[in-house]
Amino acid sequence: MTPQRLPLAxxxxxxxxxxxxxxxxxxxxxxxxxxxxxxxxxxxVACHAFLRTQPDALLFEAANAPPPDPDAKATFSCHxxxxxxxxxxxxxxxxxxxxxxFDEPALWSSLEGDKDTLRVARPGRWPAAELMVSMTKKLHxxxxxxxxxxxxxxxxxxxxxxxxxxxxxxxxxxxxDLHGRLTRSEIWVAKERLGxxxxxxxxx
Numbered sequence: 001m002t003p004q005r006l007p008l009a010x011x012x013x014x015x016x017x018x019x020x021x022x023x024x025x026x027x028x029x030x031x032x033x034x035x036x037x038x039x040x041x042x043x044x045v046a047c048h049a050f051l052r053t054q055p056d057a058l059l060f061e062a063a064n065a066p067p068p069d070p071d072a073k074a075t076f077s078c079h080x081x082x083x084x085x086x087x088x089x090x091x092x093x094x095x096x097x098x099x100x101x102f103d104e105p106a107l108w109s110s111l112e113g114d115k116d117t118l119r120v121a122r123p124g125r126w127p128a129a130e131l132m133v134s135m136t137k138k139l140h141x142x143x144x145x146x147x148x149x150x151x152x153x154x155x156x157x158x159x160x161x162x163x164x165x166x167x168x169x170x171x172x173x174x175x176x177d178l179h180g181r182l183t184r185s186e187i188w189v190a191k192e193r194l195g196x197x198x199x200x201x202x203x204x
Contacts, residue, residue, distance in 0.1 A: 003058040003059055003066070003087065004059045004061075005056050005059075006055070006057045006059060007054065007056050007092060007094070008027050008055045008056065008097045009054060010023050010027060010054065011098035011099055011100045011156070012070065012099045012100070012129075013099070013100055013101075013102035014100075014101065014104065016102075018050040018052050019049060019050075019052070019096065020133065021047055021129065021152075021153035021156075022080050022127065022129035022130035022133040022153075023130065024047070024051070024074060024089065024131065025043075025045055025129045026127060026129045027055075027064075027143065027154050028043075028045060028057070028078065028160075029043065029129075029161050030090075030138060031059070031085070031110075032078040032080070032085050032161075035085065036062070036078075036080060036083040037083065038080045038081075038082065038083065039160070039161045039163070040078040040079060040080050040160065041161075042078065042080075042159065042160075043076075043077075043078050043157075043158040043160070043161050044076060044078075044155075044156065044158075045049075045077075045129050045153065045155065045156050046074065046075045046076075046155045047073070047078040047153060047154055047155070048072060048075070048131075049071050049073045050073075051074070052091070052126055053091045053092055053093035053094055053095070053096060053150075054091075054092050054095070054096055055073065055074075055089040055091060056087055056089070056090045057087055057088070057133070057183075058072075058089075058090060059085060060086045060087055061084065061085075062086065064086075065077060065086045066087075069088045069090075071088075072088035072090060073088060073089050073090060073091055074088065074089040075087075075088055075089075076089070078161075081152060081185065084095075085136070094188070100181045103105065104134055105195045106124070106130055107124065107126055107131065107134050108138050109195075110122040111135060111138065113139075113171075114142070115139070115143040115173050115174070115187055117143075117171060117172070117173045118135050118171070118172050118201050119140075119153060119171040119172075120135075120167065120169065120170050120171075122187075125165060127162075128166045128167040128170065131154045131167050132156075132162075133153050133168060135167075135172045136172050137151060137198050137199070139174055139185060139187075140183065140199055141176060148203060148204060149201045149204060150201070150202045150203075150204050151187050151199045151200070151201060151202075152199060152200055152202055153197070153198075153199060154182065154198045154199055154200040155198035155199075156196075156198070158195035159186070159195050162175075162193035166189045166194075168172050169189045169190045170187070170188070170189055171187075171188040171189070171190065172185050172197070173185060173186045175196070180201065181200060181201050182201075183197060183200075184196050184200075185197050185199070
């Protein structure tokens with residue numbers, strides 16, 4: 001299989017020096033929608049390392065996933081019926097030359113819940129993927145604290161991509177602590193379970 005290489009252009013958020021997981025997911029979903037004409041009904045992404053320069057997407061439009069790529073910073077797979085797109089994100093070396101504000105404390109102040117469940121109490125204007133990642137991060141801070149470890153977005157597996165209005169009814173529920181290094185939380189919108197998000201612990 002011969003991939004198609006497409007350059008992406010993303011911005012840093014807030015004070016971060018890496019590209020945010022929610023933005024990477026949004027960019028992959030946008031690629032699928034632009035190429036296939038529909039939103040993914042299955043969406044999977046796994047992040048292997050931080051991206052600190054602009055990514056290139058290597059796309060495979062085939063029924064089967066390509067062999068693993070040891071140089072990939074992220075791996076993804078999107079389906080909608082018989083439309084399939086697999087691929088990898090590579091660092092390109094191109095400088096990320098833009099930065100956008102990101103008021104995470106304000107986002108967190110719009111949430112309510114406890115160490116097991118967080119939900120949106122006051123809807124804002126945050127994109128659903130960005131909101132989901134930040135909600136899960138706060139859930140981990142509330143549950144485990146912040147001493148000696150940094151919780152980072154690692155994987156996302158959705159039964160469908162986010163729709164307009166999903167952010168208003170979003171809920172994240174902690175489910176599994178997998179050996180103290182990897183966790184799984186469920187993403188819900190109202191009574192619909194969309195899928196699971198995984199975070200991993202990085203010692204500081």
